Amino acid sequence: MQFSTTTDGGVTVIRCDGRLNMMAAPRLRSVLEEAVEAGQVRLVLDLEPTVFVDSSGLGALVAGLKTARRAGGDLRIAAAGDQVLTVLGLTNLDRVLRPYESVGQASHEW
Template sequence: MEIHTSTLGSAAVLRCEGRLNMVSASQLRSAIDGTVKDGTKHVVVDLSGTSFIDSSGLGALIAGLKRARQAGGDLRIAAPGSQVRTVLTLTNLDRVLRPHERLEDAVHGW
């Protein structure tokens, strides 16, 4: 998996491309931790390029949410594909990590 970092408004955007699984979840955790340590409290994980997510990937998102909230910010997810959306729904994590259809929607309101 590749993670591309950019900024949109006051939020850091982490675009994940590939499979977010046991092998790559630590990459995402490190990227979120680094972003928050650098002082950016608002993080958006763009999942438009993510073709697959498993429980390790979900764990990385939840850990990132916790990290951002401890810093006084938040983490949002944007543009999940059908497989990612299905996993979020089946695990009821779509209630905690509410998916935004577009990246711009996720950034709006900060």
């Protein structure tokens, strides 16, 4: 999995490209922690190019949410595909990590 980060208007967008599984989850946790440590606490994960998420990936998402909220911010997910949305729904995490249709929608509702 590859991660790319952009910041615009105080919102940091992290694009997750590939499979968010046990191999990629530790790197995502690090990317999110580094962003928060740098003062970027309004985070949007662009999951459009994410084709798969497993329990390790979900754990990284929850850890990132907790890290952002402890710092006074939030973590939002955007543009998730069917597989990701299904997993979020089955685990009821879509109630905590409310999915947004697009990065723009997630960013502008702050």
